[in-house]
Amino acid sequence: MMTAWHDLQARFTAFSVKDRISSGAAVFAVLIALLMSGALYSFHEQRQLTQLLGSANSANRQIERTNALIYAVVMESRGIYMSAERNVARRYAESLLQKCVELVKAVDDWQDLVRAEDAELFGPFKRRIDQFVAFRREMARRTLAVGSTAARELGDNDDNRAVRTALNEDLERLAHVYEARSRSIAAMADQSRWVSLTLFAFGAVLMVFTGVAAYLLHYTIVNPLLEIARTTGRIAGGRIKLLIPHAKRDDEIGQVARAVEAYQDAASRVSELELHGLEVEREHAEFSREREQLEERALTGKWRLEAALKNMAQGLIMLDKSGTVLVVNEQYRNIYGVPASIAKPGATMRDILGHRVKSGVFTGDVEQYLADLMARIKARRPCITEVELADDHVIRISERPMDGGGWVATHEDFTVHRRNERMLVRAEYFLAVLLENIPQAVLAMDARSLRYVFVNRATETLLGVRRAAILGRTASEVFPEPTGAQLESLDRETLATAADPAPRAQSIATPGNGMRDVVMRRLPVAIDGDEPKFLLSIIEDHTRDQRAAA
Template identity: 30%
Template sequence: MTHNPFSRSLRARLVGATLSTTAIALAALVFLVALRSGQTLSEQAQEISRWSETQLSGRLLSDAKLAAARLQMQREDVERRFATIAKRWDVSTAVFSGNTVAASELMRPALALADLDGVIAFDQNLRALTADRVEADLLTANTAIGRTPLAAALRAIIARNDRERSTGFVMSLRWDAAVAGALAADETGSFVDVFGQPLFDEFGEVIGGLVGYRMLRPREEILTAFNALSGRDVFILAGSRLLSSAGAEMPDATLGVASAAGLQAIVGTEKVARCIPAAQDTRLCVAAPLQELEQIKNKVVGIGEASSRSLLTTLCVVAGLTLCLVAIVLLFLSSHITRPLVRITRTVAEVARGNWHVAVPDVRREDEVGDIARAVVVLEHSLAERDQLRDDVFAKNQILTEREAQLEEQNERFDAALNNMSQGLCMYGANGHLKVSNEQFLHIYGIDTKALGPTLTQSDVWSLAGLGHLPVRGRAGAQGRVTTATLADGRHIEITVQAMADGGWVETHEDVTTSVIAQARITHLATHDALTGLPNRALLTERLAEAFSEYAGGGGAAAVICIDLDDFKGVNDTLGHPAGDDLLRQVGARLTALSSPGKTVARLGGDEFAIVLSGSDLPDGAMRFAEEALAQLRRPFFIADQFVSADASLGIAVSDENDSDGEDLLRRADLALYVAKADGGRRVRAFEPEMEERQHHRRWIERELRIAIANGQIELHYQPLFELATNTVTGFEALARWRHPERGMISPGEFVPVAEATGLIDALGVYVLRTACAAAMGWPGSLRVAVNISPTQFRDGNIHRIVEEVLQETRLPSQRLELEITESVILSQDQATYQMLTELRRLGVRFSMDDFGTGYSSLSSLNSFRFDKIKLDQSFVRNLMERDEAAAIVHVVAELGRSLKITTTAEGVETEEQLARLRASGFSEVQGYLLSRPIPAAEVAGFILSQSNLSVAA
């Protein structure tokens, strides 16, 4: 093979041009990097100066916060030790023993352990009792305590009166004459930490408060320890006055103006400080020498300069290595580029002899590429015609192949669609003969595949399918016709006939048995109860309309009986909902068996049923039927492997000539049922016009009561409670009175049950509670107010929050509020109710069990929840003098109160004999008309004034 000089010249030019360009670019890059590095170092020096100041400021700020945290930890540790001293029983005993020498001797060792400078004790009236020093000036403390914030703080911790959750106070004060006098201290200083804790007696009642103090030391040990660990000077300033310091001696600490980073120079020293605010307008500062700031700056600048030098050195080395690498790569590539060019020249010459599919670029070149181009041009002219002919033949073959594939695909799709239809299909031609059918059609009717052929007509096909009983419809009149056929085996087939343009038609056959059954099921469910299978309210309305139609046509009267089970909830709660469902099904079965074909038994929902009767023997026949139904329902039911009793209440309404439709009849029967349940249940009641009048009156009361509550028409009268031991008034029971603007006074026995039944008791209860608490704030001393709480007020689960909001709003102390509840609240066994009672107990309110002795489990109620008072029901007091049993019960209740340390109150005292007997039995309080009737709110103040020296006759 001869050597080609073209490859040598091309290689030399490629290598030389690339190396020279790369060298120039690398040299320019190194120069620019060096120039920019110098500028960056200058800018960094300025930025580092600011950064160094910020870094030092941040360190000093962290140290200041740490020092402040240590001071706070020291204060909290002293507080815990002081709280331990206050809770000691011997300290409380010594303080209130009156022996100041013993008290001071007892407290001095404890004060040393608690790191306190002194202590002083006060009683509930903030009178100084004793101090750690016998010679302490307690008279001065009595007068000075009121001029300091300590008085309010002491009253607050004494007023809480809760030994289980007792809390004290901690405050930092400037030391002045008032504080020194209040603490009976002879120390001098600048600031002092004062600690307060309540003192309790052995019964858990608050009896006073204990106050300790600790002066701020000029050299606090905890700050000195912090200085030893961190090397920082720490000092506390009040303005420019130095209060305490640790570290270098600093007689004066005048600070300069703060920098942007928060640093302040200490005048006269080579130090800077960072301060944070502390208690009572003081500042805690941490100082460091200025030399530390310069060290941070120089260290960071040196790192930047070394980094720049290293970067330039590395860049120069990388540039040299890059030039060497580029040279090697270029030599390698040039060698592999020129040699293929020689091979391409020879290959192209070969292609020119037989391969004519070659592009011809640069035909005017005088090198090997030009030789290749000219050789290919010679071949192109001779082979052009042959190439065109071959391409035409190939294109036509391709078109035929594609059309054949499309036809085959269409046939496959038609077969797949035809045989995978959910409906059976038959296509008939214009001559009425079968043209096409699918497998689904054969499957629906069970026809053999070989039985169908192109000679069969529609009549023949339908005969094979078992549809011969249907008229044959095809061609004319077949447009869009839909027929539903019922086969001998009970299946339902929907047949749709659709005409075609050529005169033939298409039939589709679909098995709709499932849809027909489902539709029938839906229709049944829409008119029947799913649990019992009885007619529901909708079907009952239709049957009532039919009964009224018969009545209008002279067929007799119509009647409705409404039935409600009395013990259904008990079955659900004790045996579970499945047992309740079984009970409802058995009740429906008994009522259905009892009813004749002319009667309709329906379930209205829940445990309520209704029966529609019609005939000529009404209403006597309806009453007999209702009594017989009640007797049947009283028979035990066998449920969950046991016999269960479930009684019922029934209401009857019979139509008359004034009735317009069945809805009014059903409403009257439901009203009669309501009266039956209100009378105690387990009975039958027929509708009477008076029932509707009472219902209208009830609705009137509901409507007017809603307006009265909103407009503040409800008045509160207060009946006093007298303590027999002291013959004084201890409190008042708030009683709601409604003075209607048109009908005058309305009895609570008339409107309170309506309020409880309609939910208005919530708004009424809040109104009474807020009004009573606000009124009690105007009473002198510690007179309590008692408010009745209905069991329904616990329904929404927020009664404890309502009481708390009212106490906060009226500012009434919680111990002056007494809530009267009946034992039905406790007997509900509801966890949410117990939680609300517990929350109310934590507020500090008192609890009284009202109507004690009238429930089923009064003693178990006392065992379930701690009451402060039990109120004996007035029925026992009323029979006290006539029945020995009542007298015995009164005596037992009094003994029970003494044993449980619970206040006992007797209500309804009306005679002197009753009062004497109650006093002899040992009752704590009495209430009744003998002593005072309920008093309007405006007259309570005058009554209290007139009764201040009341003496109840023995």
């Protein structure tokens, strides 16, 4: 084995570098082409398989959906037959119409997925669905117009039963078609796995070839070149008298080695001059590099400072200990309407205040303002204040001392913030008044402790007790048993599911108003999309209506 390997190395070395690389690239290209062809074929098969699988899954879902809706329509129809009260029958009729609409929509959606070869089966099925829906709609129409008696007179005759039987048979035939198609898809999946195994085998061959080629290139081309390069580097470093490796080879590697020998001979004659020149150039390059680095750091620092000042949301002004402006940004000028010719480095606060007085933005005492400012700078006392300008804008000023005796202040327009705070206070007051005066009882409880934290006036009326007897207590502590335990259990269930359940009609025993017939709705309240923090209960008292109906 080793003899064959060395023989292969010897044969490979006999070729020129160009021939070795060209032959290796050709074989590599052939393997890559085969691998890409297989990959494209596999991609095509996988795409077709994915489409067929998606179509089959969609069709199966449509069969299940249609079957469920047919069953729901039949159940609503039975509700009409069995309802003696007209209002109950009307509710079943309205629900029946809704189920018919959903059934027609489901069949229409299914029709969009039907392939050409399935049209022969789907066409009769669609017509029977139309007959089935037409009969049920007529039943609902008679119920709504006359009553359940008219619907029962319409009856469920042999023709309608035959339509339902045919519908079941159609669904069964379509299910068999899709089942056969699923088996075909499974066969395609098996074929795709064999293609993947073939591609894996091609990849393994490519990896082996790449490893062999890399090994041969490394030991016949790269290593010799590295040895020549290392020798050249030693010569360039001043070690002139060295043996150049591979100079006796007849290929391109030997040509490179002999060129290095020529360079070695020339370098030995001018080594002293080169050493001196290199030293001078190295010192000059080092000096130039250090100077460029210093200039770059200075420019970078300046650009960063300018960018920070320009993009600050707040206005900024920096003063020295005498009150002279060192730095001021555009946002500061915009807040007070001071032009850049006034608010600039080198100006004084007296100049800026003078312009603000002329423009009507500043209405205070300039001398007193300057005296207070210089006192704060001297005392190095940070402070945060808010001032209201003549145009009703509110400015928040944050001042603090700097190292070296200077002073920096940021000015931020707080007008919108203050306006929003006032609007929030008004909105909270409006909401409190609204909840206090609505006729429904409103109770809010903490989601963890289940203790009531808010009740309105209608709650006091409904329960017959003052709110002081409700707040801070749980349902089991406020309501008599078993009402308290029932309400607390429903509250926990609603919070556990974090759902918005439908209103619930029930009778409750109140602590001071007897039994009441109510409709209660529970609403979990979350903050910032987190788990519920509160549970809101809205209760409508229907006791009078229920007793009047009885």
